Structure formats: structure tokens, C-alpha cells
Amino acid sequence: MAKKISSEPEANITLLPRLSIRKFLSNQPVKGMVDWLPGEFKIRKYIFDTWRQVCLSYGMEEYLTPVLENAEIYRAKSGEDVGQKELMVFVDQGGRELALRPEMTPSVTRLVSKIYEASPKPIKYFSIANFVRNERPQRGRNREFWQLNCDIFGSVSLSSDIEVLTLALDLMLAFNPPKDSFVLSLNHRGLLDDLLSLLKINHEKKLAVARILDKYPKLKEADFAKCLVDLDLDSKQIKTIIKFMTAISLADLKQRLPELTESQGLKELEEIMTALRKLGYQKLIEFKPSVIRGFDYYDGVIFEVFDKHPENNRALFGGGRYNGLAELFGSRSFPAVGFAPGDETTRLFLESWGLLKKIDLADSNKYYLPLLNFGLEFETIELTKKLRAEGWNIEMGLEVTKIGKALEYANKKGISQVIILGEDELAQKIYKVKDMSSGREKQNKL
Known part of the structure; x- marks a missing residue:
């Protein structure tokens, strides 16, 4: 409540409460974490899709483990840095010490130890997952990162080592790098x-x-x-x-x-x-x-x-055979061999060799259908609904715009096809599809 102070019996002055200075929250991600806007997400998706395609071609099966694990499984075998200094740990309400997974190998070994005896061998697994480490961010290293993890369990044969190594090589070759890169x-x-x-x-x-x-x-x-x-x-x-x-x-x-x-x-x-x-x-x-x-x-x-690029001369990823890890979980030891490339080092490799420029980031399977007239709202929505049901990926305009502005918008967003439905097209019971690369237009019946 505001106080009233009187210097004279007749004069009352009201003092207003001080305005508090509002503190705004930062719009930046936590240090060592990265936002992926749509353009960057397309690059990462290209990396992940390439990884997945090659792994599936080897007959591998995809899996995923929880992002939280008991901290002790990493402390036992992940090495001094990952298992101790870089582990992000907290205690849950039941007093259990949990950790955000810093790597996949102990987690997948825990998973496989549950089903190993009942599963046909070998077990060929892969996953694409995110991880967190409490480390100093630097080039090629963020606190949060994504990895492809590829492992073969249940084979002591050198053929399994050779297959894992050819898989690692074929994953690199799938990005079409230059020779000697x-x-x-x-x-x-x-x-x-x-x-x-x-x-x-x-x-x-x-x-x-x-x-x-x-x-x-x-x-x-x-x-x-x-x-x-x-x-x-x-x-x-x-x-x-x-x-x-x-x-x-x-x-x-x-x-x-x-x-x-x-x-x-x-x-x-x-x-x-x-x-x-x-x-x-x-x-x-x-x-x-x-x-x-x-x-x-x-x-x-x-x-x-x-x-081997002079500006990015570094280890991209590694792996090997780890036959004794299952004993941590009370399981009898079983043979295992695998490796894990990361998204950030892979991206730097692609960038260093100019391979990012060769990725088609245009939305070749996406169409833009602008709203060209106030009187065409229902028809525009109806056509959008019809084409989406046929499997087309369509961004529909939400504000009335002129065709020139619509084409400019599509060009800025990298949308390769624009659907045109104006009054003239409606009168002819057609719509046009304009290819933004060639400028050609194709007519289709409504």
C-alpha cells in the first residue's frame, strides 16, 4: 500500500511503489548445447539417414536404451574421464544415483545381457541416440552430442571384426568423400x-x-x-x-x-x-x-x-573388441565388437572436404499452396486436404498474398514446388504446379 506523507496539514503527497526492473531469461541454449534450426536439422538428418541406410544394408537391427542409467555402470568401465569427471549425476527421490548416459557401450551391454541366452547369435544391433558429458566445449565436442553405435554380440570369429571394420569404412564411403580423405x-x-x-x-x-x-x-x-x-x-x-x-x-x-x-x-x-x-x-x-x-x-x-584434411586432422571415431564387459551385470562373459561415430565430428569431416555443399537441402518433396484471394479460403483448404490425403507434403499459406510474393517466399524457404489456385484456375476447374527450378508449370484437374 502506498504511504501518504504530509508536509502541511492540507497537502498530502502519494509516493508510488518503485517499479521493479524485469529480468529477462536468456534465449541462448545451455553452454555446450546447440539448437538445430531447420537448415541445420536437415544436415544432421542427412547424416543420420545415411548411417541408418548403411546399417540396415548390413542386416543390423535398431534399438534404444533409456537416457538415464545407474551411475555405477559407467563408473565401472568407462574410463577415468567419462566414468568420473564427465559424468552428469543426480540422486533421485529414492536415493539412487543416476547418470545421463555419456556413451552407449555399457548401456547396450546391460541390455544384451538380459536377452543374450535366449537370442539367436550373432546379435547385430545399432542405435542413433544423444548423449551428455560434463566436459569443456570445443571444436568437434559439445556437452550434448549424437552417436551411431554399431555392435556385434556373440561371435568370437575374426569375421565379426572384419564385418565391423568394413561397416565403418562403408559408412565413411557412403558420404562420397574424395580419395585419400x-x-x-x-x-x-x-x-x-x-x-x-x-x-x-x-x-x-x-x-x-x-x-x-x-x-x-x-x-x-x-x-x-x-x-x-x-x-x-x-x-x-x-x-x-x-x-x-x-x-x-x-x-x-x-x-x-x-x-x-x-x-x-x-x-x-x-x-x-x-x-x-x-x-x-x-x-x-x-x-x-x-x-x-x-x-x-x-x-x-x-x-x-x-x-586427413590439414584443417581438421583428427580422430573421427573409433572402436574395437570388448569381450569382458558383460561380467559387470552378473552375466557370463560374451564376445562383443563395435564402434561409435559422432554427429559433430562427421559434420566437420563433411564441411572440411566441401561435401556439405553437395547435399540437396531443398524441400524437393514439399509444396507451397498460397492463399491468393479472400474468397478462395475454403477452396484452398479443400485442395490442401485432398492433396495431403494423396501423400503430398504441403505448406498452406495462412494470409492472403500476391503470386509474386508467394513465389519469393517459396524461393527463400527452398521449397521447390508451388501450387497455384487463383480465380482463373478455379473457373477452369484446375490448379497449376510450378517448378521453382525450371519455371515450368503443369496443370492438374481439381
């Missing part, structure tokens, strides 16, 4: 384990050494050696590791370190790469000892796909 780099956890056993590095120290090896491409050789010294490795061990890391092929590796010739991991890698060469992928694959994979659950073949 990417490479699939291979390694094997068994080979790495044999190297560390050769060096007599104990089990407790193996993971720490593997993490240093994973950083090899980003470090100068002196800094790399210092990191190994800090782990109490001697000069002979470090020299052997550098010999391994600088090998340019499996043949070169066997010459440098003949002690690894009988490694089962090396033999499997040779067999896999020989098969890929015979299948015509010889120019797209390489042995790369620095491919380590940061996660703790890979135990067989491991690989990464690299973009």
Missing part, C-alpha cells in the same frame, strides 16, 4: 599386452603405461620418454617402446621387435588387414601403434578413423 588405423590390445609383458611391466602399472602410449602423437619424443621415466621405466624399456611406437607397418614391427612375431594379437591383426586388402580397402587402412583407445574395456582389435 580418411584412413582407418588399426592396432590390437593383445599386441600391446604382449609388448608390456615383454618389458616385464606388472599388471598394476600396465594401465598407466597404456595411458602414456595413448598420448604419444601429441608429445615430443623427449617429453614422451620423460613420462615413461616418471613411471620408473628404465632406458632399455623406453627404447623398446619407442621402437614399437615408430613402426610404420606390421612387417616393419616384426623386423624391429622379432620377439613379438608370435604374438596372437599381431597374427590376428595380420589376418584382418589381409582380408580388408582383398576386399578392396587396401588404400584406406594402416597399422598404427599409437592407436591405444583410452577406455579400459577393449581387449582385442582396436581402431580409429582419422580425417
Whole structure:
């Protein structure tokens, strides 16, 4: 209530309450999250549709898991970063610690562990889903992102490794990239384990050494050696590791370190790469000892796909074999191999090589039917209803407009076909369909 103050008996002044300054909410998304307007959504849909088409051509089945999981399934096997620092966690009303899924592999393994025994093998699954990580946003990395996850469960055969690798290559080739634009780099956890056993590095120290090896491409050789010294490795061990890391092929590796010739991991890698060469992928694959994979659950073949563009020279995605993960869920161990490309890195690959310009973003299956006269409202709605029932995708004008403005609107929105229904057309009991690219018009009966 406003106060009345009197300076003289006769004079009363009313003081109005202060106007509060209104605080507006930000119209920007949360940091690390991205809005997709229709133009951007078409690009992402093109990526997702391409992924789905290739996966279905391999006879894979699509699935989806909940966006929320028990936090412990990620903490157990997702590695220090994803399972600890980057996990977005909250406690529900029942006191359970839940997490927004940061990756799919533990989730799909949980899912498959429920149905594994009763399902025919192999199980070939794929999903396209969104994920959240509490990490610093940077080029190619957002807090929310989408991934394609492809996995084969229930096969120990090298044929399943080879199929997963050909799938990864065919997914890249489906975008019609130029020659020599990417490479699939291979390694094997068994080979790495044999190297560390050769060096007599104990089990407790193996993971720490593997993490240093994973950083090899980003470090100068002196800094790399210092990191190994800090782990109490001697000069002979470090020299052997550098010999391994600088090998340019499996043949070169066997010459440098003949002690690894009988490694089962090396033999499997040779067999896999020989098969890929015979299948015509010889120019797209390489042995790369620095491919380590940061996660703790890979135990067989491991690989990464690299973009070779000088302005986007980076790993696009990776994967490998992870046979032991099911034990987390009280299930007996079952074999699994898979990989997961992301939408953002795929988009950057397409952008770097000029492939986005080649995507047809026009609404070729969409028609615009403007309202050209106040007296034609019913007829315009009726024609729209009829054509939609026939399977046409039609945006109907909601305000009366002239034909020139209608064509300009359709052109700005990338709508390739305009339906014209004016008084003249109605009198002739026809409507016209104008192709915005060629300018040609076709007449149809009402």
C-alpha cells in the first residue's frame, strides 16, 4: 500500500511503489548445447539417414536404451574421464544415483545381457541416440552430442571384426568423400599386452603405461620418454617402446621387435588387414601403434578413423573388441565388437572436404499452396486436404498474398514446388504446379 506523507496539514503527497526492473531469461541454449534450426536439422538428418541406410544394408537391427542409467555402470568401465569427471549425476527421490548416459557401450551391454541366452547369435544391433558429458566445449565436442553405435554380440570369429571394420569404412564411403580423405588405423590390445609383458611391466602399472602410449602423437619424443621415466621405466624399456611406437607397418614391427612375431594379437591383426586388402580397402587402412583407445574395456582389435584434411586432422571415431564387459551385470562373459561415430565430428569431416555443399537441402518433396484471394479460403483448404490425403507434403499459406510474393517466399524457404489456385484456375476447374527450378508449370484437374 502506498504511504501518504504530509508536509502541511492540507497537502498530502502519494509516493508510488518503485517499479521493479524485469529480468529477462536468456534465449541462448545451455553452454555446450546447440539448437538445430531447420537448415541445420536437415544436415544432421542427412547424416543420420545415411548411417541408418548403411546399417540396415548390413542386416543390423535398431534399438534404444533409456537416457538415464545407474551411475555405477559407467563408473565401472568407462574410463577415468567419462566414468568420473564427465559424468552428469543426480540422486533421485529414492536415493539412487543416476547418470545421463555419456556413451552407449555399457548401456547396450546391460541390455544384451538380459536377452543374450535366449537370442539367436550373432546379435547385430545399432542405435542413433544423444548423449551428455560434463566436459569443456570445443571444436568437434559439445556437452550434448549424437552417436551411431554399431555392435556385434556373440561371435568370437575374426569375421565379426572384419564385418565391423568394413561397416565403418562403408559408412565413411557412403558420404562420397574424395580419395585419400580418411584412413582407418588399426592396432590390437593383445599386441600391446604382449609388448608390456615383454618389458616385464606388472599388471598394476600396465594401465598407466597404456595411458602414456595413448598420448604419444601429441608429445615430443623427449617429453614422451620423460613420462615413461616418471613411471620408473628404465632406458632399455623406453627404447623398446619407442621402437614399437615408430613402426610404420606390421612387417616393419616384426623386423624391429622379432620377439613379438608370435604374438596372437599381431597374427590376428595380420589376418584382418589381409582380408580388408582383398576386399578392396587396401588404400584406406594402416597399422598404427599409437592407436591405444583410452577406455579400459577393449581387449582385442582396436581402431580409429582419422580425417586427413590439414584443417581438421583428427580422430573421427573409433572402436574395437570388448569381450569382458558383460561380467559387470552378473552375466557370463560374451564376445562383443563395435564402434561409435559422432554427429559433430562427421559434420566437420563433411564441411572440411566441401561435401556439405553437395547435399540437396531443398524441400524437393514439399509444396507451397498460397492463399491468393479472400474468397478462395475454403477452396484452398479443400485442395490442401485432398492433396495431403494423396501423400503430398504441403505448406498452406495462412494470409492472403500476391503470386509474386508467394513465389519469393517459396524461393527463400527452398521449397521447390508451388501450387497455384487463383480465380482463373478455379473457373477452369484446375490448379497449376510450378517448378521453382525450371519455371515450368503443369496443370492438374481439381
